Amino acid sequence: MRDAVTGAQGILEVNNLRIERDGKALLDVPHLCLGGPGPTLILGPNGAGKSLLLRCLHGLIHPDRGRVCQNGAALNAGHKTRQAMVFQSPVLLRRSVAANLDFVLKRRSLPHAERKQRIEALLDEGGLGGKARQPARSLSGGEAQRLAILRALALGPETLFLDEPTSALDPSATQMIERMILRASERGVRIVMVTHDIGQARRLASDIVMMQAGRVVEHGKAMQVLEAPESNESRRYLDGGLVT
Numbered sequence: 487m488r489d490a491v492t493g494a495q496g497i498l499e500v501n502n503l504r505i506e507r508d509g510k511a512l513l514d515v516p517h518l519c520l521g522g523p524g525p526t527l528i529l530g531p532n533g534a535g536k537s538l539l540l541r542c543l544h545g546l547i548h549p550d551r552g553r554v555c556q557n558g559a560a561l562n563a564g565h566k567t568r569q570a571m572v573f574q575s576p577v578l579l580r581r582s583v584a585a586n587l588d589f590v591l592k593r594r595s596l597p598h599a600e601r602k603q604r605i606e607a608l609l610d611e612g613g614l615g616g617k618a619r620q621p622a623r624s625l626s627g628g629e630a631q632r633l634a635i636l637r638a639l640a641l642g643p644e645t646l647f648l649d650e651p652t653s654a655l656d657p658s659a660t661q662m663i664e665r666m667i668l669r670a671s672e673r674g675v676r677i678v679m680v681t682h683d684i685g686q687a688r689r690l691a692s693d694i695v696m697m698q699a700g701r702v703v704e705h706g707k708a709m710q711v712l713e714a715p716e717s718n719e720s721r722r723y724l725d726g727g728l729v730t
């Protein structure tokens with residue numbers, strides 16, 4: 487199916503998706519089609535279901551009803567190997583920065599010389615060139631998040647999910663990560679990212695999914711949602727009003 491927003495062929499699609507706890511719907515999304523090509527940003531208040539939706543799209547949570555499809559087929563193990571996810575607080579291996587990347591590249595069965603080259607290119611990409619031998623767990627918050635993104639990119643994903651990757655970072659660390667995300671998007675990596683930062687959505691998003699209380703209240707082109715939101719929930723969220 488085509489994405490109603492971008493007109494592109496649906497890469498990621500959910501139909502009749504529902505997650506319940508104790509009879510209450512935590513997530514209830516009748517239909518959502520994310521076609522790309524630019525980044526999709528998911529916004530909404532705390533508890534809106536943004537992380538749950540991301541985890542469903544990545545196959546980490548199985549919905550009680552409905553399904554996630556990628557390129558027209560139900561999400562399967564093959565799709566999942568072409569997806570990667572970065573969480574708000576990255577968990578890095580107790581090894582050097584380079585070894586964290588090598589660990590992922592080994593899983594792709596790349597030969598040693600190629601892995602070495604790829605690690606150098608990745609470290610350059612993330613501005614971590616001088617830190618290859620440093621223990622990953624001694625990196626600053628911003629550096630650690632950059633390494634987490636590089637590690638996800640080292641998987642060569644078609645789709646990269648990011649759950650509030652810059653929420654704990656200062657403006658310059660945020661800017662570095664936004665550049666990495668935009669470069670990845672320009673190289674053709676499908677970006678689906680959660681943020682609370684409306685400025686960030688303005689800078690990065692091609693389309694925006696607005697959520698509240700487990701529902702998608704609006705999905706549209708970024709400028710349209712930001713400048714002329716159609717739903718009251720979106721308007722209140724963007725105005726900074728309290729949404730109950």
Ligand SMILES: Nc1ncnc2c1ncn2[C@@H]1O[C@H](COP(=O)(O)OP(=O)(O)OP(=O)(O)O)[C@@H](O)[C@H]1O
Pocket residue numbers: 507512530531532533534535536537538539
């Ligand atoms: N395993 C679970 N059991 C019960 N409730 C859950 C579970 N996981 C999530 N929830 C509830 O689902 C709702 C949506 O959670 P989710 O983490 O997706 O919110 P969010 O939009 O990402 O919020 P935030 O902006 O705070 O990260 C919350 O009310 C949360 O308490």
Ligand SMILES: [Mg+2]
Pocket residue numbers: 536537538649
């Ligand atoms: Mg969340």
